[in-house]
Amino acid sequence: MFRLETPILELVIRGVVVYLLLLLLIRVVGQREAGGLGITDVLIIVLLAQAVGGGLTGDSESITDAAVLVTTILLCSVVVDAAAYRLSWFSVLTKARPRVLIREGELNHRVLRREFMTIEEVRSQLRLHGIEDIREVRCAYLEPNGMISVLPARGDIQDTPPVPPRG
Template identity: 40%
Template sequence: MEKWLVINWHAIFVPSMSVLELIIRGSLVYLALFLVLRWLPSRQMGTLGITDLLVVVLFAEAAQNAMASNYTSITEGAILVGTVIFWSYLLNWLGYKLPQFQRLLNPPPLLLVKNGKMIHRHLERELITEDELMSKLRQQSIEYLEDVKLAFMEADGSISVITSDSKTNLITPEKNKSKSDLS
């Protein structure tokens, strides 16, 4: 009963390993997982499938041990969380500031359909079947492939479609100005 009331403050707040080692471990695991996930195909097209969920859970389990090697203090957990947040922010900031770095973070849109014709090598690259593509087109109220001028797989796995009857709306500087700017 006495153990219930005893608090080991040292174990709660004092790291059991070097802070620098925690930062290095967290950085290496974050960057390795980022690269692995960046190059996996976006098969589920904007949804989280069961295999994706399984990968995330297994990555989390493997990463926990690799990053901290059984850490026990709150401080160690906070350092690891801070390291992951740092890398996430830094990569997003670099992508914003350096357009060429953005291609590493987010792949460019991949053309799947052009003028009503599927581009099979791109479908194969992303492991998308014709039936899956047609399902996504139907969800956007497109019945016939011939009605599709262009269809792209976006970086987030979603499909964007431009139909043959779409009109392009070009934004000119005059259309962008508010009434107060024009006076």
């Protein structure tokens, strides 16, 4: 049960490769799909569930294999976050940035296409901020967590944050 069935180096390499591949794929999918969680939060949850799943159900050869994978995945997460904090070029590769959806009442159709958002979805989010007309928006951003933040042209600020968009 506790005997290591797979070579430790193979487990570490598998964990690192899967983590980096999923991080890249999730970044390509776009911010909108993340909902209220950050992209790396979703990635970690998926990977940890998969890594420990076999150890919990007995499908895996060893609990130790799962422990090595979990440790590798969590270490990758810490290393990526630390590198992104210290190296701005690495942060650009691994961390999502807010995207401008509306500037001075004008929709950014390029961002809408990239995130597969319709104008009606944007209008729905604006209504949650108490805004009926896109022209009333000074600036609106699609945030890295998938929510839309709005800076109204009239200067009013909504007190309660809206719920994240569902996609």
